[in-house]
Amino acid sequence: MTRDNKMRIAVILGNRLRDLWAYTYLKFELEKLGNEVRILNPGDFIEFNKFLPHVVIVPEMITQIMWDIGYAAKKKKMLVINMKAEGITNEYFEKCMTGYGTPATDLTDILIVWGNVTKQHHLKYTKEDPSDIFICGNIRFDKYYTRLLTKEEFCRKYDIPVEKPIVTYGNNLIWTSDNLRDSDINKNSPELQDTSIEEFTQLLKRMVKLRGTIIDSLFRITKKFNDVTFVIKPHPHESTEAIESYYEGMKKYGTDNLYVIKEIDISDILNVTDIYLFWNSVSATEAWFLNKPTIGLHFGEEINYYLCDFIKGCDVCTTEEKFEKRLKYYLNGGEIPEELLRNRNEFIKANCYKVDGKRTQEVAKVIDEYVKKNAVTPVGELYYREIIYISMYLLKRLLGMSINDRLQFWKTPTNDLATPEHIKEMELRVEGDIYNFKNIQE
16 A cells, blocks of 8 residues: 555556547546556556556557566566457457467456457457456447537538538558558458468558558549538558548549548547448447448458458448448438347447446446455566666667657567567557657656
């Protein structure tokens, strides 16, 4: 216990743009229950050791940095709670749960998941004790029960005609860049398990080509629907080069009713959207909470998408002609088919448990009860890999390197124990990881 008899809880921030709001409210709920809580960036071992928490909450144990945090925490006799940020998963995490030298399940005391589907996956592919897996839903979704941006506010903010319907295309992380290194395609999905590096590279190239096909189709469609406002919502980690390609396309096709809006929460853009377009992105499930039509643009050649149950809740268009026809249907007042609505409800119940605005409170209660029963006094000795992180950080500052140059080193301390496959996997995520460190003060 701390000097004022409070449990210290460190919440490690994963996806800053998506989770900062949710983690802040989780912090508030945990503090109401008498805990001291701090939200920390991955790799900030200086603050981590100053705070010396009784328990560490990590969003996913799938990257080296999160594994390092979990390993350091166990060395210090801290509890580790894996609160999965991405609850809709497939078998890819089987590898993630056994990588980086020690199975992540050995570093985790309890697991908090969205719904029963994820729990059953863990029971099938890991050694988790069923009593250590808690189904609580997703705290992100509580935002849909707060005040969201209205259409009038949205249009005024971005200088968009308020009288026109809004059609939004939400991009997927696989397309954060035309650079194959930045593509976040799931290499561990079952259909790719036996894929060679050469075959995988060709698959990525097809995905990049498919990206261009669908984006070009979107540009052409905007020209046919001048009475509609189209919005491209880039992925939070979308590269600058990819975003610039949208503006180049707008110039090429001469569109004046298409907007690219990145700095907005997905909940706000969905609230003002009349029809949501996507490609293999589970963000469409959030459009369901607001009863929005969702159209999946699955043109041409593609991998076998692992969320077959998810796609049953959406319209699927395999050609531009079908896309145009379905878009007209909804713009003319067509209703979402009953079959899709039933499939949506079944999927949400199985995968998301409850979406009722009370998930943060339930998660806080589960954490608080577990911590107060099981936490012990942590030890203050530094784990040797923490010393590497801290010493390199201080050295970079001492040498007077720029903040951008210093940020680059964060991935290097983890490489000495990682296999080449792990390094490549980390490189796919480095842009997002670096973003999370940008609030380090000069």
